[in-house]
Amino acid sequence: MTQYLEFEKPLAEIEGKAEELRALARQNEEMDVAEEAAGLDAKAEALLADLYSNLTPWRKCQVARHPDRPHCIDYINALFTDYTALAGDRNFADDHAVMGGLARFNDRPVVVIGHEKGNDTKSRIERNFGMARPEGYRKAIRLMDLADRFGLPVITLVDTPGAYPGKGAEERGQSEAIARSTEKCLQIGVPLVSVVIGEGGSGGAVAFATANKLAMLEHSVYSVISPEGCASILWKDADKMREAAEALRFTAQDLKQLGVTDRIIPEAQGGAHRHPDATMASVSSAIEAMLSELDGKDAATLIADRRNKFLALGQTGLAA
Known part of the structure; x- marks a missing residue:
């Protein structure tokens, strides 16, 4: 069943009417609603194109958070073969908000790491809504060390509102774990490519996305803070999240x-949640292209390029 966002309510009405007509026709075979239903479908398609042709930043944020968008586990199941999950940080626990392990991508051995939000109430609670604790980042560090040791490219899939800010996480060194994970991204001598598939929130995202190549889905977001958090700090009013x-x-x-x-990875009309297979195929092509661009570079060059890329970011931003 389609879940509609707030700004998609007019679309929900039209598509709902079309479905009602078809339901009536199924109950009464003598009814001919094909022409009327087709007209509503065309109207809905035109409205969908209009809604998504010029999304505001806040609406893009809503699309990035859509619960039906493909999540990390969906990408791993669709794009990788021989996936072997590796669990735990060998220190405290296994964080289910972070998943990763050994796999093959287009028959190339890789290490894949990503945030997983879950897709129903039970799994969202288990995955802590994609908000990693320190042990999640320490698990990622262990996997990146493994990749570096065996010369395997690292692919990270970013989708988190941010690192978990709970008391236990702070007691176990949340900020230090994030910093160490970011540092490890900069140190490994293998290709590191990252894709923001939904939300890229705060240091929790940077800890995975400090990569040689970073791609974002067309309707994804990547920021130091959520709009609600920013509004609460600047205006003392979370309702100013649009501003x-x-x-x-x-x-x-x-x-x-x-x-x-x-690079920006295009999404089909209506977003990744309406066309998950097409979106995952586009992500696969982008990952393959980014890895190809890094093929043949030695460890010293990969590390230097990564470091120089991030040192130059402030200058690019000032120029813009």
Whole structure:
């Protein structure tokens, strides 16, 4: 069943009427509703195109958070073969908000790491809504060390509102774990490519996305803080999230202009949640292209390129 966002309510009405007509026709075979239903379908398609042709930053944020968007586990199941999950940080626990392990991508051995939000109430609670604890970042560090040791490219899939801010996480060194994970991204001598598939929130995203190549889905967002959090700090009013979203410049299009992301992966009309298979195919092509661009580079070059890329970001932003 389609879940409609707030701004999609007019679309929900039209598509609902078309479905009602078809339901009536199924109950009464003598009814001919094909022409009327087709007209409503065409009207809905035109409205969908209009809604998504010029999304505001806040609406893009809503699309990025859509619960039906493909999540990390969906990409791993669709794009990778021989996936072997590796669990735990060998210190405290296994964080289910972070998943990763050994796999093959287009028959190339890789290490894949990503945030997983879950897709129903039970799994969302288990995955902590994609908000990693320190042990999640320490698990990622262990996997990146493994990749470096065996010369395997690292692919990260970013989709998190941010690192978990709970008391236990702080007691176990949340900020230190994020910093160490970011540092490890900069140190490994193998290709590291990252894709923001939904939300890229705060240091929890940077800890996975400090990569040689960063791609973002067309309707994904990547920011130091959520619009609601920003509005609460700047205006003491979380309801000003629309104004905050405009100011943050966190859309893929803004970040391409600022030089933060290297490429934008297009989504089919209506977003990834309406066309998950097409979206995952586009992500696969982007990952293959980014890895190909890094083929043949030695460890010293990969590390230097990664470091120089991030040192140059501030200059790019000022110029823009």
